[in-house]
Amino acid sequence: MVAKSAKLTQLIQAVDGQKVHQIRCGDHRFIDVTIVQTQGRFFVRQYKFSKRSWYDAFINNPTIDGLPNGAMKIGDLEVQINGKVPEDLQSMTPSVNQAYRKLLGLVYPLMRLTFDRQKHEATTLELIPVFDH
Structure with a gap:
């Protein structure tokens, strides 16, 4: 069995090594998103706002008992x-912004010109790995 720290290191390298990742809530299909990693934590933001978004799926289906x-x-x-929405969202926002800037390079400032920063930053979710389930 691979140790938890080795799994985390593998995940960090995988996230840092690609610009397009996938997530799903529950057993629904995977969708393409951009996940960033900072301080060993993983974050994703909503950039398109629809009534049945992946963001809403996570908010409406919170984890129970750590599952x-x-x-x-x-x-x-x-x-x-x-x-889930990180409890320290406000203090983590600058680090998450920097992680997006680092991952996306020149594309990120151009993207930021087209959206409401506060609205997008407010939809930041933390993706907490569960290795021992």
Whole structure:
């Protein structure tokens, strides 16, 4: 069995190594998103706002007793997750912004010109890996 720290290291490398990742809430299909990693934590933001979004699915189906409420997939690596609004969202926002800037490079400032920063930053979810489920 691979140690939890080795699994986390593998996940960090996978997320940092790609720009397009996938998530799902529950057993629904995977959808493409961009996940960023900062300080060993994983975050994703909503950039399109629809009534039945992946963001709403996670908000409306919170984790119970630490059981996963979704999964993230990077290539062949699939990890169960708990997707939730981070309790320290305001203090983490600058780090998450920097992680997006680092991952997306020149594309990120151009993207930010087209959306309401506060609205998008407010839809940041933390994806907490559940390795021992």
